[in-house]
Amino acid sequence: MIPAAFEYKRPMSLEEAISHLAEHGYDARVLAGGQSLIPAMRYRLAQPSVLVDINKLPNLGYLHEENGMLRIGALVRDTDVEFNKNIQSKYHLISDVSMVVADPIVRFRGTVVGSLCHNDPSGDWAAAAIAARAQMVIQGKNGSRVESIDQFLVDSFATSIGEGEMAVEARFPTPNSLTSGAYEKIERKVGDYATAAAAVQIELNPDGTIKEAGIGITAVAHMALRVVEGENLLRGQKPTLELIRAAAEEVRKIADPNPDARGSAEYKKDMARVLVGRGLIKALRRLNVVVA
Amino acid sequence: MEITLKINGVEKKLNVEPRTLLAHAIRDAGLTGTHIGCDSSSCGVCTVVLDGKTAVKSCTMFAVMAEGHEITTIEGMAQGGKLHPLQQAFYDQHGLQCGYCTPGMIMAAHVLLQHNPNPTEEEIRFGLSGNLCRCTGYQNIVKAVQQAAQMLQQPAGAAADD
Ligand SMILES: Cc1cc2nc3c(=O)[nH]c(=O)nc-3n(C[C@H](O)[C@H](O)[C@H](O)COP(=O)(O)OP(=O)(O)OC[C@H]3O[C@@H](n4cnc5c(N)ncnc54)[C@H](O)[C@@H]3O)c2cc1C
Ligand code: FES
Numbered sequence: 373m374i375p376a377a378f379e380y381k382r383p384m385s386l387e388e389a390i391s392h393l394a395e396h397g398y399d400a401r402v403l404a405g406g407q408s409l410i411p412a413m414r415y416r417l418a419q420p421s422v423l424v425d426i427n428k429l430p431n432l433g434y435l436h437e438e439n440g441m442l443r444i445g446a447l448v449r450d451t452d453v454e455f456n457k458n459i460q461s462k463y464h465l466i467s468d469v470s471m472v473v474a475d476p477i478v479r480f481r482g483t484v485v486g487s488l489c490h491n492d493p494s495g496d497w498a499a500a501a502i503a504a505r506a507q508m509v510i511q512g513k514n515g516s517r518v519e520s521i522d523q524f525l526v527d528s529f530a531t532s533i534g535e536g537e538m539a540v541e542a543r544f545p546t547p548n549s550l551t552s553g554a555y556e557k558i559e560r561k562v563g564d565y566a567t568a569a570a571a572v573q574i575e576l577n578p579d580g581t582i583k584e585a586g587i588g589i590t591a592v593a594h595m596a597l598r599v600v601e602g603e604n605l606l607r608g609q610k611p612t613l614e615l616i617r618a619a620a621e622e623v624r625k626i627a628d629p630n631p632d633a634r635g636s637a638e639y640k641k642d643m644a645r646v647l648v649g650r651g652l653i654k655a656l657r658r659l660n661v662v663v664a
Numbered sequence: 665m666e667i668t669l670k671i672n673g674v675e676k677k678l679n680v681e682p683r684t685l686l687a688h689a690i691r692d693a694g695l696t697g698t699h700i701g702c703d704s705s706s707c708g709v710c711t712v713v714l715d716g717k718t719a720v721k722s723c724t725m726f727a728v729m730a731e732g733h734e735i736t737t738i739e740g741m742a743q744g745g746k747l748h749p750l751q752q753a754f755y756d757q758h759g760l761q762c763g764y765c766t767p768g769m770i771m772a773a774h775v776l777l778q779h780n781p782n783p784t785e786e787e788i789r790f791g792l793s794g795n796l797c798r799c800t801g802y803q804n805i806v807k808a809v810q811q812a813a814q815m816l817q818q819p820a821g822a823a824a825d826d
């Protein structure tokens with residue numbers, strides 16, 4: 373299938389990209405890795421009249437730590453994250469996700485930031501960004517602003533990016549030695565979107581109680597969601613199997629999946645619960661805490 | 665619009681529409697070794713190598729995005745009339761049945777071996793999990809990649825009279 377015709381812009385600077393976006397408003401779309409946008413255009417689910425290809429923009433391929441944050445520029449590909457030794461050793465949740473998004477070939481092109489901007493209801497990065505309390509940096513004509521991931525992810529396929537704006541960076545807080553996480557995904561086959569998936573991150577206090585918890589679920593609602601009540605139950609408590617069960621149970625109160633070829637609504641809902649439990653147990657085990 | 669890119673080391677000027685997919689542009693340029701299988705970005709038979717080190721699904725990239733880049737297709741693998749070790753290994757191990765997926769498998773394996781010259785069986789299966797073989801001949805595909813990895817690790821010349 374061939375996409376509908378469009379006007380192609382290949383800006384060589386951020387300013388130029390922003391000015392194309394400002395000029396064409398919502399008729400223009402950013403083209404990053406193209407791994408969601410090009411399939412959508414081929415199915416004619418998307419027919420933007422202008423594409424602003426950001427792949428030649430300088431200085432957006434950075435991936436480094438600064439001031440307690442892992443900064444992921446808009447042109448960082450999933451494989452840059454997947455193959456990064458520092459991320460593998462320190463960012464357990466992010467490393468897990470980077471190995472199960474799409475398939476290995478798609479990951480050479482797809483970007484982390486592009487995935488977050490796409491905000492697919494089954495997106496893997498969105499759940500991870502929620503659990504890890506990520507931030508997004510959005511650039512417009514008059515400068516940039518930083519938003520929490522909860523402000524950024526607005527609705528299915530919708531974000532807080534306005535007309536004439538684009539995202540330039542995602543920021544993930546650097547985990548300390550008492551922080552770990554995990555990503556648990558059920559998929560029918562490699563390269564399929566999740567049947568259900570859960571991202572979790574846990575920070576412990578030195579006394580072994582839970583200081584902070586993050587839980588994001590995806591593919592089981594209109595968009596990736598934060599399991600707020602589950603996080604509240606965990607915070608301040610000593611991790612036990614009973615506590616984990618109770619926190620995971622909170623998933624069932626907010627998950628509202630659509631039945632499809634991947635499973636019934638009830639199955640997906642229950643799998644999301646199970647995956648949150650598994651993720652919490654794995655994250656704790658990575659911190660050498662075995663719950664009983 | 666006219667774009668300039670390198671395909672298999674040769675500079676080419678191609679006339680394409682912005683919406684022309686790289687897979688179509690390559691095939692229209694006469695290089696029909698790159699196949700198109702699924703139309704949904706899922707099967708990987710259209711895989712080509714971008715700038716030597718990354719594998720891309722050429723059906724999921726616009727040709728205009730390749731401007732100024734270097735593309736390697738299956739036609740660029742054999743050198744001086746001699747099969748590339750991956751091609752030789754697919755031949756030796758019967759790593760193909762109908763052969764439709766083979767160009768994509770070889771290009772994906774080529775990139776895999778650059779990032780991981782000595783992969784385990786599990787790592788090969790993981791690395792090629794974006795490439796589907798409708799004939800399901802995965803067993804021999806994995807063996808072929810293992811053989812190629814060995815051949816590529818031998819010093820140049822040693823493999824020649826094997
Ligand atoms: C076979 C296949 C399987 C897949 N499986 C999964 C999966 O299991 N899980 C998953 O999460 N994803 C999956 N994906 C999607 C893939 O991960 C995409 O790479 C990702 O969703 C989008 O990243 P991209 O850089 O390719 O963005 P693009 O496709 O270029 O863009 C996606 C959208 O985001 C916008 N956008 C991109 N970058 C910016 C920016 N910097 N600022 C503003 N807007 C921007 C675009 O305008 C577009 O609307 C799959 C894709 C394929 C082809
Ligand atoms: S034809 Fe490109 S992935 Fe199937």
Ligand code: FES
Nearest residue numbers: 761763797798799
């Ligand atoms: S050999 Fe027939 S599709 Fe793989």
